[in-house]
Amino acid sequence: MGLYFKGRSITEHKMLEKYLGIPMESQVRDVTYHVELLEPTERLWIWTNLETGKTVITGDEGNGWCIPLITADSRDEAVKKYVKNPPKAKFKDLFEAIEVLLHRG
Numbered sequence: 001m002g003l004y005f006k007g008r009s010i011t012e013h014k015m016l017e018k019y020l021g022i023p024m025e026s027q028v029r030d031v032t033y034h035v036e037l038l039e040p041t042e043r044l045w046i047w048t049n050l051e052t053g054k055t056v057i058t059g060d061e062g063n064g065w066c067i068p069l070i071t072a073d074s075r076d077e078a079v080k081k082y083v084k085n086p087p088k089a090k091f092k093d094l095f096e097a098i099e100v101l102l103h104r105g
Contacts, residue, residue, distance in 0.1 A: 003097055004043055004089045005059035007067040012058075019056045019068055020049040038082070043089045048075050057082055059089060 016022045022032050029035065032051065038044040043060040055078040058066035069087045072078035 003094075004061055005067040005069065005087065007059070007069065009061050009065045009067055012064050012066055015056065015058065015066055015068055016047065019071055020047060020054050021052065022049055039086070042087070044069075044082075044087065046075070046078065057087070059087060062094070 010018070013024055013027060016027050016033060017024055020033060026032050030050075033047060033049055035045055035047045038046040038057060045058050045060055045066070046055060047058060048055045053074045055072050055075045056068050057070040057078055059069050060066055070078050070081045072081060
């Protein structure tokens with residue numbers, strides 16, 4: 001379970017390999033894949049395999065970790081899925097997460 005999103009955390013490099021099919025030794029930003037911030041207030045990134053078009057929208061867990069939230073065969077399909085049901089972060093930042101967690105106990 002991630003801090004910001006529901007799901008299992010994975011490193012960005014493993015996500016590129018597992019979900020986009022790009023071997024670790026071939027992962028070169030803007031050569032084999034493209035990544036950009038999709039929604040800054042929700043910690044969402046969109047990753048695309050530049051050869052196949054496969055796309056993943058991930059929730060940013062920080063320090064190179066993410067949670068894959070939406071997978072699709074193309075960027076357009078991923079964006080359509082996002083618009084239909086946009087994932088939301090549980091907290092806007094680490095300070096809010098700590099504050100909420102401290103007040104639960």
